[in-house]
Amino acid sequence: MVARDIMLTSFPTVTPDTPLGEVYQAMQSCDLPALPMVDEHGGLVGIVSEDDLLRAALPVYADTFSDLGFLPRSYRFHGYGQDRLSATQAREVLSKQHLVAADPEERVAELAHLMLEHDLAVVPVVEGNRVVGVVTRRSLLAHIVAPSLRCEPRE
Amino acid sequence: MTLAGILCAAVFVAVFALIATERVHKTKAALAGAVLVILVGFVDQHTAFHGEPRGPGGVDWNTIFLLIGMMIIVNISRRTGMFQWLAIRAAKAARGSPFGILALLAVITAVVSACLDNVTTVLIVAPVAILICETLEIDPVPYLISVILASNIGGASTLVGHPPNIMIASATGFDFLDFLRVDAPIAALALAVFLLGCWLLLRRSLRVEAQARARIMEFEEARAITDQRLLRRCLLTIGLTLIGFFLHGMLGLEPATIALAGAALLLLLHPEGPQEVLAEIEWPTIFFFIGLFVMVSGLVETGVIAVLGHGMLNLAQGSIAAMALGILWLSGVACGIMDHIPYAAAMIPLIQNVSGSVPAGHQEVLWWALSLGANLGANMTIIAAATNVVVAGVAERSGYPIPFRRFLKYGVPVTLANLVLSTLYLWLRFLH
Numbered sequence: 054m055v056a057r058d059i060m061l062t063s064f065p066t067v068t069p070d071t072p073l074g075e076v077y078q079a080m081q082s083c084d085l086p087a088l089p090m091v092d093e094h095g096g097l098v099g100i101v102s103e104d105d106l107l108r109a110a111l112p113v114y115a116d117t118f119s120d121l122g123f124l125p126r127s128y129r130f131h132g133y134g135q136d137r138l139s140a141t142q143a144r145e146v147l148s149k150q151h152l153v154a155a156d157p158e159e160r161v162a163e164l165a166h167l168m169l170e171h172d173l174a175v176v177p178v179v180e181g182n183r184v185v186g187v188v189t190r191r192s193l194l195a196h197i198v199a200p201s202l203r204c205e206p207r208e
Numbered sequence: 209m210t211l212a213g214i215l216c217a218a219v220f221v222a223v224f225a226l227i228a229t230e231r232v233h234k235t236k237a238a239l240a241g242a243v244l245v246i247l248v249g250f251v252d253q254h255t256a257f258h259g260e261p262r263g264p265g266g267v268d269w270n271t272i273f274l275l276i277g278m279m280i281i282v283n284i285s286r287r288t289g290m291f292q293w294l295a296i297r298a299a300k301a302a303r304g305s306p307f308g309i310l311a312l313l314a315v316i317t318a319v320v321s322a323c324l325d326n327v328t329t330v331l332i333v334a335p336v337a338i339l340i341c342e343t344l345e346i347d348p349v350p351y352l353i354s355v356i357l358a359s360n361i362g363g364a365s366t367l368v369g370h371p372p373n374i375m376i377a378s379a380t381g382f383d384f385l386d387f388l389r390v391d392a393p394i395a396a397l398a399l400a401v402f403l404l405g406c407w408l409l410l411r412r413s414l415r416v417e418a419q420a421r422a423r424i425m426e427f428e429e430a431r432a433i434t435d436q437r438l439l440r441r442c443l444l445t446i447g448l449t450l451i452g453f454f455l456h457g458m459l460g461l462e463p464a465t466i467a468l469a470g471a472a473l474l475l476l477l478h479p480e481g482p483q484e485v486l487a488e489i490e491w492p493t494i495f496f497f498i499g500l501f502v503m504v505s506g507l508v509e510t511g512v513i514a515v516l517g518h519g520m521l522n523l524a525q526g527s528i529a530a531m532a533l534g535i536l537w538l539s540g541v542a543c544g545i546m547d548h549i550p551y552a553a554a555m556i557p558l559i560q561n562v563s564g565s566v567p568a569g570h571q572e573v574l575w576w577a578l579s580l581g582a583n584l585g586a587n588m589t590i591i592a593a594a595t596n597v598v599v600a601g602v603a604e605r606s607g608y609p610i611p612f613r614r615f616l617k618y619g620v621p622v623t624l625a626n627l628v629l630s631t632l633y634l635w636l637r638f639l640h
Contacts, residue, residue: 112342113605114335119289120434123296125426128343 056164057157059196060178060186066091067101067143073109074139076101085189086174090143095183097154098147102174105146110138154179155188161196164188213510216250220503220512220554228546235492238499238550245506255509256502265505265557267498270378270464271371275497276489277467278368281449282328283488284474285442289432291320291329295336296429304421306346306414310354311403313337317355318362318399322369322392323450326359326595327490333359334602343423344416348608350406353618356599357402357587361626363595364583365395367463368453371497372552372582374463376575379556383457390576391583394633398584398626405622441477445470493594500553508557517561528570529639531562532577533631539581540627544588544619552582573638580630588623590615 065079066089079088080103087102115121153167154177167176168190178186209217223241226232232240246256251265259266285291298316302308313333320329333355341348363369367377367387376382433439449470452459456466475482507513524531535555542551555578563571586593590600590612603610 112339113607114338114602117331117335117602118292118432119287120292120432122431123292123428125423125428127423127426 054161054196055157056155056159056161056176056178056186056188059161059192060157060188061192062186064088064187066095066184068092069098069142069144069147071143072139073106073141073143073146076143077106077139085187088175089177089184089187090147091184097152097177097179097182097184098144099152100173100175100177101143101147104172104174105148108148109141109146153177154184156180157185161193164193165197168193209515210511212250213512213515215248216245216506216510217512219244219248219250220507223503224546224550227550233492234547235496235499238496238503240499242499242502245503250506251502251509256505259505265508267501268375268378270462271374271501272494272497273464274368274374274462274467275371275494277464277469277471278325279328279489280471280485281442281445281467281474282324283485284438284478285324285446286328286332287434288439288442289434290439290442291332292336292432293429294320295333295340296427296432299336299340299424300427300429304344304416304424306344306416307407307411309340309344309424310351310406310410310414313340313351314354314358314399314403314406317358318365318395321359321362321595322366322395323446324368326363326370326593327598330355330359330595330599331602334599335606338603338606338608340424344420346414346416348606349603349610349614350410350414350618352599352603352608352610353615354402354406356590356596356615357618357622358399359595360583360586360593361395361398361402363586364398364580365392366453368467370583370586371549373579375552375556376579377463379560380575382575384453384463385457387579390637391579394580394630397633398629401625401629402622405625438478442474445474445477448473497549497553500550504553504557507554513554513557513561517558517565520558520562521565528566528573529635531566532573532634532639535559535574536577536581536630536634537627539578540585540588540623540630543582543585544592544623546592548582548586548593552578555582573634576638577630577634580634581627584626584630585623587626588616588619590619592619 064085065083067076067079069090069092076088080086087100090098090101092098153171153173155164155167157178157180159178164176167173175187175189177184178188219241223237226237227234245251246253255265257267294316295313298312299309302312317329317333334352337351337355338348341351365387367373367382367384373387373391377387449466452466452469453463456463475485478485520531524534539551539555559574559578563574566574586596590596590610600610
């Protein structure tokens with residue numbers, strides 16, 4: 054079993070200048086936790102994930118606090134108001150781990166390894182410099198954990 | 209100077225140039241330089257690694273172990289959220305007053321930097337300062353600069369505050385109380401003068417809405433504490449370690465032994481395994497020190513230090529005052545542009561060398577001049593010390609870059625004022 058056998062081939066993509074508001078809508082419409090970001094030629098730029106959106110909602114220095122529980126209930130991070138966040142372009146929140154991609158012939162074991170190693174929600178599958186599919190954790194798990202329940206990949 | 213001396217000095221200068229121009233990471237450059245100095249034979253392995261007891265040269269294990277011990281204590285303590293608690297508590301104690309917050313954060317930063325590692329202190333205080341300023345809707349940059357300046361001033365006040373003091377203590381045998389006796393009063397004065405300056409210059413421009421001040425009072429600082437049990441254990445360890453520092457001279461123990469004892473105690477009390485804590489030790493800094501110590505051993509063994517010492521004695525023409533104040537100002541200016549750690553590493557054997565030619569009882573002032581100059585000079589530019597660079601990094605990532613020139617406007621007057629104060633202080637106390 055290889056990536057080609059379990060990947061989704063129908064999925065939305067985003068571009069570097071897609072606003073985060075639209076990124077979220079696209080994620081919601083296809084129920085994917087992350088989407089490939091592609092350039093004008095369909096080449097992979099990276100993956101924008103829910104993690105990236107969450108991180109963008111916090112100030113950069115948030116990771117230096119061991120606990121943010123001291124913030125008042127009413128607290129809203131300044132400069133990160135909702136309007137501004139939804140208008141932010143996707144390229145600004147992209148983290149570098151997203152340069153990871155798989156070949157269509159990639160072994161399923163390596164896909165699982167990639168997901169854990171790089172903490173990826175989906176692995177993009179690239180063939181001839183174009184993104185041809187995405188493998189989700191769910192489709193991989195279906196193959197590993199419950200092969201008898203497996204549905205055919207969505208087209 | 210011998211050919212070996214010239215070549216060894218050339219290696220030292222080349223490593224320095226690589227570091228200053230950021231061509232090569234400072235740790236890589238220092239380690240490569242150290243190995244080169246041994247391989248070429250400027251210093252034999254035994255002297256490079258062990259040196260002479262209380263003499264120049266060799267890796268100073270007191271410095272290495274003190275740094276490692278303190279890093280372990282701080283790495284565990286910072287997980288408890290106690291420093292965030294302290295900073296937020298201060299903001300609330302100031303009732304959201306912008307100048308009150310600036311002053312209290314400066315005092316806290318200075319005190320914590322005096323007892324613990326500066327870089328860790330500012331890494332924790334700087335983000336809280338940004339958060340508080342964002343809440344108050346004011347520019348965080350003056351606050352961040354104030355945190356840097358206070359951290360360097362605070363670090364100057366104790367044996368464990370800044371690495372040059374650790375190295376000086378190891379070279380001279382001065383104990384923790386000696387540093388409190390000589391460095392702490394001038395550091396306290398320097399901080400007071402700095403805050404007075406801020407009050408005179410900034411109090412008008414620091415205005416916030418009552419509504420913003422009220423938001424500060426809504427912070428629930430108690431919830432910043434992640435682990436009450438661990439917090440109590442950390443406070444116990446830090447308390448015992450500080451008591452140990454106060455007593456180390458009397459007990460005949462090196463401060464490094466006290467720090468390692470504190471680290472061992474806290475590792476035992478910490479429920480988690482040591483791997484994670486030990487992995488967080490700043491190994492690049494530790495190896496930077498090791499590399500420097502070996503390179504400086506080369507300078508000592510090839511006679512470079514002796515030649516420089518001779519030159520210094522000639523220049524001062526036997527005047528202790530000229531020598532002490534010369535060291536103070538040279539150190540202040542040099543450490544305003546470059547890292548004070550390699551500077552102090554090279555100056556220490558130099559002062560050990562000239563001490564032999566200085567009348568007994570007059571050597572002490574030379575060491576205090578080095579200590580004050582090297583530590584207070586770190587405030588001059590944004591690149592002068594690791595503390596400054598770390599805060600600049602946090603500020604930049606958070607969207608509030610500290611431009612080089614903007615820092616100079618605060619750093620240069622503060623450094624000059626501190627050096628003038630130090631000159632008067634050394635004069636009245638030792639040279640008069």
